[in-house]
Amino acid sequence: METTHGAEHVHVGRDGWLFLTAGSNNVVGQFSRSRLMARRVRGWRRLVVARVRGCERLGCRYLHVIVPEKLTVYDHKLSAGLRVKVRLSPALRLRRALFWHRSARRACLDLVGAFRAVRDARDLYFRTDSHWSFAGCDTAYRLICAACGAVPKDLSGEPQEWRQMAGDLGSKLTPPQSERWPIRGLQRDAVRVHASPIVELRERTGRADKLHVGAHVIYRNDAAGTDPRRVVLFGDSYAHFAPIMLTALIAETFAEVHFVWSSSLDWGYVERVRPDLVIGQVAERFMFELPDDRFDLKAYAAERFGTELAEAEAKSARKPGKNSDKSPGKKPGKAGTSVAGP
Template sequence: MTRRNREIIHRGRDGWLFLIGGTNGVLLQYRRSLAGWWHLRRWARLIEARAARAQALGIRYIHTIVPEKLSVYDDRTLDLDYDARLSPARRLARRLDRMSGFVDLVAPLRAARDGAEPLYRRTDSHWTYEGCLVACRALLRACGAVAPPDIADRPRFPHDGLWDLGDKLPDRPRETVVNWAVHRDASRAYASPLVESYEAEGRAGDLHVGAHVIYRNPSPQADPRTLVLFGDSYAHFAPIMLTSFLAETFREMHFVWSSSIDWGYVERVRPDILMFEMAERFLVRIPSDDFDVAAYEKPGMQKPARQAEMAPLV
C-alpha cells in the first residue's frame, strides 16, 4: 500500500481512473488503525453535536458523505491492494446507524452501480447526474421531501472534456459525459460579491471555499421549506449537480462552499433544514465550525484555498 500511495491516480479496468494519493492520502484511509478509529469517533461526536445544536434551534440536521469511487466501484479497480469495506464513510455510517439525520450514500450507490448508466465519470473524481440523483433521493427521504416527478426527464446533452483525474496523466484521456439541464423553475436570487467577481472575470472554475449563493423556486409544486447546504464541488454554487436538484425541490436553497458550518449564518437564516455534504477524502480533517460567511463576501479577494490544499488536522 505504501508504494501505491506514492501514486496519485490508479488506472483500473476499461479506462476507469481512481484517485488514490495526493494531499489527502486517499488510499491510506482504507486501512485499520487506532488513530483512524479515534479520528472517526471525533467525527461522530461532531456530527451528533451539530445535530443537537440544530435541533435546539428547531432545525432538522442532515449529514452525508459523498463516497470516493474506490468505495463504490472497487470491482473496476485492477490489482489494487485495499478493502472497500474499510471505506471511512462506511465505517462512519456504522457508528451513526441509529441517527436518522445521517444519510449513508455508500449503500444506495453500490446497489445501483451495475445499472445501465455509470454513477461516476470514468476519468473524473465526481459523480454523474445519475449518481447524484441516486444520492439526492436518499437525502430527500431523510428530509421528508420528494423531487419534482419529472426531474429524471430533464433535457440531457453530451459534453466532451478533460476531467480532473485524466488531467493528471501524461496521455490526458478525454471523456464524453452526459450532463442534465436540471435547472428550470428555480433561479439564483443572490450571489456574493466574490462569486460575481469571479464570474465576471471568467474565473468561476477557480472559485471554491467561500462561494455563497441563494436560489428561490416560485413553483407551486416546490416544497415550501428553506434548506441551507454547506458543501463542496459535488453540490457546487452553480446550478448543477446536487445544488440543481435541491433548488428544483425546495422553495429556497442556500449554498455555502465550506466544510465548517457558520452557526451565526444558520441562526440568522433559521432554515427548516441544515444539510452538510462533503467528499469522503476530506474526512482526514475535523472542521472547527468557525466559518464566517461574511468574511468571504468581498469582491477581488485573493483566491480562497481549496480544502484539499489545507494542512490535515489529523
C-alpha cells in the same frame, strides 16, 4: 502506460475507470485501521452528534451527506495491484460509530449502500474524473428527499449536448484519457436571487472555476407544488453553486435554498436564516480532516477575497462613464426574499 508528473496518484482500473489514490487527503491510506483514522472517525462522530443536537435546539433538522469515494463504490473495477477493504471506508465506519446515537445515525445517510446497490446499472461517477455524474448526484438527491419527506423532481431528460472531455484524473495521464460527458442544465423553476460579491466577480471575469470555499448563493422557487421549506446546504464541489449539481436539484424542490461552499457549518448563519433543514455535504476523501464549526462565512470572505474585490471595484470606478456608486453586476432580487444574504 507512461504518465506525467503527478499521475502516480491515479490508478488505472478496468474498463476505463480511473481512481484517485493519494494526494493531500491520503485517499487509500484512509481505508486502514491506523490510530489516525480511528481518531478521525471519533472526531466525526462527535461532530455529527453536535450538529444534530445544535439543529434540534434551533428547531430544524440536520442531514449529513457523505459522497462516497469511487474506491468505496467501484472497488470491483480496480486493476491487479490495488485492493481496498471497503468495510474500512471512513463513511461506513462513521455510520457504525453512530450506532448508539439513533438520531445522529438517522441523520447520516447511507449513500455507500445506495450507490453499491446500483453501481452496475449506471455510471455514478465519470470514469475519468473524481466527481459524480448526474446519475450519482440524482441518486443522492432522491435519498435526501426520502429522508426528509420531500417529493423529488425528475430532471433527467436528454442532455443538451455531449462533449468529449478528460476529467481531473484522465487529464493527468499521457496521453490524456477522455470520455463523452452529457451536459445538462438542471435549473428550471428556481431563480438565483443572490450571489455573493466574489461569485459575481469571478463569473463576470470568467474565473468561476477557480472559486471554492466561501462561495455563497441563494435560490428561490415559487413554482406551484414546490416544497415550502427553507434549506441551508453546506457543501463542496459535488454540490456547487452553478446550476449543474446537487444545489440545483435541491433548489428545484424547495422554496428557498442557501448554498455555502464549506465543509464547516456557520452556526451564526444558520441562526439568522432559521431554515427547516440543514444539509452538511462532504466528499468522503475530505474526512481526512475535521471541519471547524466555528466557521464565519462573512469574516472568511472578507479576509480571503477582500483585497480582490476592492481592486476590482477600484478598477471599475476608474473606467470612463462608470458610476462608482453602483455595485457592478448587482442584480435585484425578488421582493420578500433574503437577496442580500443574512
